Amino acid sequence: KGTHRLVRQSPFNAKAARQTSFAAVDIVPVIDASSSSGSGSDGNALMDERDLEVTTMRSGGKGGQNVNKVESAVRVKHLPTGIAVKCSRERSQAMNKQRALTLLRSKLLALERERQERELREIRGEVVVADFGQQIRNYVLHPYKMVKDVRTACETSAVDRVLDGDLDAFIEAFLNYRAGLNQQQ
Numbered sequence: 548k549g550t551h552r553l554v555r556q557s558p559f560n561a562k563a564a565r566q567t568s569f570a571a572v573d574i575v576p577v578i579d580a581s582s583s584s585g586s587g588s589d590g591n592a593l594m595d596e597r598d599l600e601v602t603t604m605r606s607g608g609k610g611g612q613n614v615n616k617v618e619s620a621v622r623v624k625h626l627p628t629g630i631a632v633k634c635s636r637e638r639s640q641a642m643n644k645q646r647a648l649t650l651l652r653s654k655l656l657a658l659e660r661e662r663q664e665r666e667l668r669e670i671r672g673e674v675v676v677a678d679f680g681q682q683i684r685n686y687v688l689h690p691y692k693m694v695k696d697v698r699t700a701c702e703t704s705a706v707d708r709v710l711d712g713d714l715d716a717f718i719e720a721f722l723n724y725r726a727g728l729n730q731q732q
Contacts, residue, residue: 549571550570550678553567553568554567554685554687556688599651600623601623605619618640620633620634621635634646686706688706698724701717
């Protein structure tokens with residue numbers, strides 16, 4: 548994670564001026580929707596039938612004798628989170644239960660998304676500014692060729708190899724640098 552600085556001769560400048568560009572690089576793990584966190588894409592993995600408490604009641608309000616005699620309203624409570632949903636919209640208990648389960652699933656998915664976003668914010672940490680003095684690595688392509696990691700002082704003149712993905716020397720230097728920091732603490 549950090550800012551990378553690129554110094555090159557601009558192909559778009561008629562005077563072939565030297566140009567400096569910055570890029571903020573942030574490596575974040577991919578959180579799969581079907582990962583071990585228990586969140587399925589449809590939300591079914593979040594709701595186990597054993598975790599639900601379903602109660603029925605009379606609806607109340609307009610509707611004649613059906614409202615007073617038949618328990619068509621449904622309340623579904625998710626016991627682990629305490630989230631409860633009541634539905635008395637339909638005349639059928641089965642339809643009200645289905646609607647309540649859909650609402651509960653939506654609320655649980657929203658809760659799971661919030662948890663994943665919080666987790667991602669913790670992983671990312673603070674936002675890095677792409678600007679002068681903030682860079683962790685410099686890639687100089689003009690007037691000379693060099694890649695230098697500012698933190699570890701690891702450098703090489705094999706710029707093309709580094710830009711093609713040969714980062715082993717930089718990774719090793721960073722791991723040694725990080726190990727040295729941990730020993731100091």
